[in-house]
Amino acid sequence: DQQVKQNSPSLSVQEGRISILNCDYTNSMFDYFLWYKKYPAEGPTFLISISSIKDKNEDGRFTVFLNKSAKHLSLHIVPSQPGDSAVYFCAASVAGGTSYGKLTFGQGTILTVHP
Amino acid sequence: NAGVMQNPRHLVRRRGQEARLRCSPMKGHSHVYWYRQLPEEGLKFMVYLQKENIIDESGMPKERFSAEFPKEGPSILRIQQVVRGDSAAYFCASYEDQGGTEAFFGQGTRLTVV
Numbered sequence: 001d002q003q004v005k006q007n008s009p010s011l012s013v014q015e016g017r018i019s020i021l022n023c024d025y026t027n028s029m030f031d032y033f034l035w036y037k038k039y040p041a042e043g044p045t046f047l048i049s050i051s052s053i054k055d056k057n058e059d060g061r062f063t064v065f066l067n068k069s070a071k072h073l074s075l076h077i078v079p080s081q082p083g084d085s086a087v088y089f090c091a092a093s094v095a096g097g098t099s100y101g102k103l104t105f106g107q108g109t110i111l112t113v114h115p
Numbered sequence: 116n117a118g119v120m121q122n123p124r125h126l127v128r129r130r131g132q133e134a135r136l137r138c139s140p141m142k143g144h145s146h147v148y149w150y151r152q153l154p155e156e157g158l159k160f161m162v163y164l165q166k167e168n169i170i171d172e173s174g175m176p177k178e179r180f181s182a183e184f185p186k187e188g189p190s191i192l193r194i195q196q197v198v199r200g201d202s203a204a205y206f207c208a209s210y211e212d213q214g215g216t217e218a219f220f221g222q223g224t225r226l227t228v229v
Contacts, residue, residue, distance in 0.1 A: 004157075034217070043119070043206050043220035044158070089157055101148055101210045101218055102171060105157035 003027045004092050006106035013113050019077040021109050023090030026071065030092035034103065035064060035075045038087045047088075048075070051095070080113045087111075119144075119209050120189075121221035128197050128228050136224045139189040140209030147190045148218065149182060152204040164190055197228045 005024045013019045021035075031052040036044035050057040050064045050073070057064050063076045077084055087110050091103040120139040128134050140147050145166045150158040163171040164184035175182065179197075184190040194201055204225050208218035 006157075036220075041222070041225075043121075043208075043222045045220070046217045049217065091158075101146060101208070102160050102163055103148075103150075103158070103208075103218065104160065105150075107155075107157045 002107075003030075004090055004104050004106040006088075006090055006109050008109050009107070010110040010112070013080045013111065015082055015113055015115050016079045019075075019080045019084065019111055019113065021075040021077075021088050021090075021111065023073050023075075023106055024071060025073075025092050025104075027092070027104070028071070029094050030104070032093045032095040033064070033066060033073050034091045034093075035062075036089045036091060036105075037084075038089060038108070044089060077111075080111075082113050082115050085111055085113050119207060119219050119221035121205075121207055121224050123224060124222060126224055126226050128226065130198060130228055131196050134194040134197050134201070134226055134228075136192040136194075136205050136226070137189040138192070138207035138209075138221055140207070141211075141219055144209035144211050144219070146210040147184055148208045148210075149190070149192050150206045150208065152206065152223075154203075158206060161192070194226075197226070199228050202226055202228045 034049040035047040038044045048059050048062045050066050066073045087108045089108045090106040147164045149161040152158045160174040162175050162182045179195045181193045204223045206223045208220045
């Protein structure tokens, strides 16, 4: 039962262009969403998050969009840089309750940014 | 302020042996989560602990796996009688005590069972 899905295993983008990574979820209880970036042999690093009361959050080159009715979120990276090449994980949680930090992850998308 | 520290980074065990994975959360963090990442998959929640308490172990296999977070010292994930299917990367994450919304992850322990 995959509650968070990233349907694109990989994405290849030219440096300077926009990268768009997509994520779908099925559990309507999720109300907090995060994106993590992961390099090989390292732990995930937090990038950006969004609460369900918002539909957009920006931080520098990174913007996350949330469409609650479609249960869909996306991460936009503009402009893309070669150093952005990594695996990107979408994650979701239920902010209330005893396990508020319990994250459900997607399978990840490998982003490659070509110079 | 040191980040989340996990050791060892790599661990090789023969089938039937025990594996002990350690996680020291960031200073000021008393909430620890353990995740497992199998090859080609995302991270899967295993267990959530606070100091001396297991809060949520719904993701832990019922047998051979246990976790603790003592009053002093790191959190320990223990796998008894390891099998090849236990080979994975194990990550821990910690949260600040005031209920922060961002998890800080360690670099992981890569367990290989031969």
